[in-house]
Amino acid sequence: MRTNGRNLQGLEMPIEYVVRRVGLFFVIVWAAATVNFLIPRLAPGNPIREQLLQQVATGGAGATPIEEVVQAYEARFGLDLPLWLQYFNFLWDTVRFDFGVSIARFPTPVWDTLTYALPWTISLVATATIIAFVIGSLFGALLAWPRTPRFVHAVAPPLLTMAAVPYYLLGLILMYVFAFRFGWFPLGGGHQLGTEPSFTMTFMLDAARHSVLPALSLILATLGFWALQMRGMMVTVQGEDYVTLAEAKGLRPSRIFFRYALRNAMLPQITALALTLGHVVSGAVLVEIVYGYPGIGTLLFRSVQNFDYPVIYGITFLIIVAIGLATLILDLVLPFLDPRIKYSRE
Amino acid sequence: MRDTTVDTEQTHAEGVLDSTVEPSSDVKPILEVRNLHVSYDTVRGPIQAVRGLSFQLMPNEVLGLAGESGSGKSTLALALLRMIKSPGRIVEGEVLLDGRDLLSLSEREMRHVRLADIAMVAQGAMNSLNPVMRIRDQIIDAWTDHGIRYGRQESEERVADLLRWVGLRPDVARLYPHELSGGMKQRVVIAIAISLRPRVIIADEPTSALDVVVQRQIISTLRRVQTDLQAAVILIGHDIGLMAQSVQKLGIMYAGKVAEMSPVYEMFDEPMHPYTRMLIDSLPSPDQKGQLRGIPGITPSLLDPPPGCAFNDRCPYALERCTTEIPALEEKRPNRMVACHLFTEGQ
Numbered sequence A: 001m002r003t004n005g006r007n008l009q010g011l012e013m014p015i016e017y018v019v020r021r022v023g024l025f026f027v028i029v030w031a032a033a034t035v036n037f038l039i040p041r042l043a044p045g046n047p048i049r050e051q052l053l054q055q056v057a058t059g060g061a062g063a064t065p066i067e068e069v070v071q072a073y074e075a076r077f078g079l080d081l082p083l084w085l086q087y088f089n090f091l092w093d094t095v096r097f098d099f100g101v102s103i104a105r106f107p108t109p110v111w112d113t114l115t116y117a118l119p120w121t122i123s124l125v126a127t128a129t130i131i132a133f134v135i136g137s138l139f140g141a142l143l144a145w146p147r148t149p150r151f152v153h154a155v156a157p158p159l160l161t162m163a164a165v166p167y168y169l170l171g172l173i174l175m176y177v178f179a180f181r182f183g184w185f186p187l188g189g190g191h192q193l194g195t196e197p198s199f200t201m202t203f204m205l206d207a208a209r210h211s212v213l214p215a216l217s218l219i220l221a222t223l224g225f226w227a228l229q230m231r232g233m234m235v236t237v238q239g240e241d242y243v244t245l246a247e248a249k250g251l252r253p254s255r256i257f258f259r260y261a262l263r264n265a266m267l268p269q270i271t272a273l274a275l276t277l278g279h280v281v282s283g284a285v286l287v288e289i290v291y292g293y294p295g296i297g298t299l300l301f302r303s304v305q306n307f308d309y310p311v312i313y314g315i316t317f318l319i320i321v322a323i324g325l326a327t328l329i330l331d332l333v334l335p336f337l338d339p340r341i342k343y344s345r346e
Numbered sequence B: 001m002r003d004t005t006v007d008t009e010q011t012h013a014e015g016v017l018d019s020t021v022e023p024s025s026d027v028k029p030i031l032e033v034r035n036l037h038v039s040y041d042t043v044r045g046p047i048q049a050v051r052g053l054s055f056q057l058m059p060n061e062v063l064g065l066a067g068e069s070g071s072g073k074s075t076l077a078l079a080l081l082r083m084i085k086s087p088g089r090i091v092e093g094e095v096l097l098d099g100r101d102l103l104s105l106s107e108r109e110m111r112h113v114r115l116a117d118i119a120m121v122a123q124g125a126m127n128s129l130n131p132v133m134r135i136r137d138q139i140i141d142a143w144t145d146h147g148i149r150y151g152r153q154e155s156e157e158r159v160a161d162l163l164r165w166v167g168l169r170p171d172v173a174r175l176y177p178h179e180l181s182g183g184m185k186q187r188v189v190i191a192i193a194i195s196l197r198p199r200v201i202i203a204d205e206p207t208s209a210l211d212v213v214v215q216r217q218i219i220s221t222l223r224r225v226q227t228d229l230q231a232a233v234i235l236i237g238h239d240i241g242l243m244a245q246s247v248q249k250l251g252i253m254y255a256g257k258v259a260e261m262s263p264v265y266e267m268f269d270e271p272m273h274p275y276t277r278m279l280i281d282s283l284p285s286p287d288q289k290g291q292l293r294g295i296p297g298i299t300p301s302l303l304d305p306p307p308g309c310a311f312n313d314r315c316p317y318a319l320e321r322c323t324t325e326i327p328a329l330e331e332k333r334p335n336r337m338v339a340c341h342l343f344t345e346g347q
């Protein structure tokens, strides 16, 4: 029985919508690539030579033979070619994930430095984000729920205080207490020195042990954010007439909590989560540096220090793609969570 | 938005002012409220929103409660379901449903009274339904939590019957609230309210967010299901004109108390309490179109209510006694409950 399918069935997602939305994603990626192409060329003079000279001046390049790098870059970018041809070459390279070679670690391709750091960051920051999101949101929801037992409220002030402490500071404190004082966890790094990353059980366990403290710093520091935001939403939602009616229907408190209050209060949280996850690839710079963690954050920091522009551009591009991807997924998932969302373009 | 309303109202709309239930001695009230006090604790002290309110509701009776905004109507409605939220609390009193005191039930027992015995049609028609759940699921979850489980086929059929009962097409079941008009949503709310055949339905301004035509349709739908169910209804509103056409007995609330409660005809024929008289006089009548006479003065503070009659400072007939002694709600004439010192009992 399908009378007037799309009007009656709120969840039917039109194909045009999906196509349009995926198309938008590629437009974003293309725009990001173009910006990456233009920025170095907007600077007067030869950007490569200038960067390298800057590096020599600050002594950052050290032993790397400058002329060799310059020549490699001239060839790589074909800087003698007309601009439009350079642009198409650049786009073609981007499609093949070819972002050139790192200056600081010449001649390692940028892509290799990114793909080495990315799994570290994703496993640390994404896991920490999701854990903080789940615990924080639930906790915030409980804080706003009148039937919540007293002791839950007692945990609130310390947790919310922790949200006000910058997480690198929290990282330092945790490191001092649990790594330095008690020696329960390693002082830093992503894995035992001398071991090579592999998918063996011993390595994974070792990596997990190294990520406990950085993850804990991130979780503790961001928990309060999710909790506060969720508490605010829950307070609002509980004032809604449908929650009053749910109670008047004699529903079980747990159903009112989950299906009526939490379910609606969660919608803005999901949007915030998607954006935060999009930012995960930029790493948690400060925590990674404090713990010497081999993720994107550390890579970005080192690249900025060394004027390693190709790597910086690579990371920038990666972040834009990740955020584009996160919003794409969000836009495809949200209509299933909130039937009020319209597919039309208005 | 297409209106999927089935037009069954015209036939029912007229029979609104039918028989008045004569309270005879052998009929016991289905709901009785005795000396109910509800306060909201604030930093400035308790706001006494309901102050010693008493009334009786007979089976199958339609009782209107009217009063200006802030007179405690919604507080009373929520208190009857024991749904007063902090900072509010029921200070004292009794709410007897068929002789059983609801205020002494456990929270768990009270949950089962809601909807199964006393159902509510809430104030905000626009927002009373969960935006992320289909209508069908919002009807069925109440059954589940009251321990009633039907097979898939049967619950579909029951939902369809229910929707037809309130004048909606059965395929509304598959829609989300935002796909319905305000009137349709309020019909769904009525459908939910009657789904377990309650004995009392409390409708708190069920038409406040709707336009005039839809308001009448909703009121007549409510009256129709009331007749079908033989349930007692408390209809709350501030438009005594609309109320007068919809109820048998009307209670006029003022500052958390009932000022007068009388059969509608008699009240409009001969209002007794001065407040009632001024309210009825302030209604625009056909010969003086649009002439709305307000009532001079303001409602008293519920933080610090006056010691005597709450209306005494606005009352042109106030006696010395009115400033010191709270008038009790008494049957001053047969069937007419009035809280006013101007009348002596049985006079």
Ligand SMILES: Nc1ncnc2c1ncn2[C@@H]1O[C@H](COP(=O)(O)OP(=O)(O)O)[C@@H](O)[C@H]1O
Binding pocket: B040, B042, B047, B049, B067, B068, B069, B070, B071, B072, B073, B074, B075, B076, B086, B087, B088, B302
């Ligand atoms: N949550 C609350 N906190 C404090 N005061 C309240 C609250 N709800 C209602 N009140 C007060 O109680 C009184 C009665 O309100 P209400 O029952 O909503 O009146 P009505 O429904 O007749 O307009 C008003 O003075 C109002 O300010």
Ligand SMILES: [Mg+2]
Binding pocket: B073, B074, B075, B123, B205
């Ligand atoms: Mg009200």
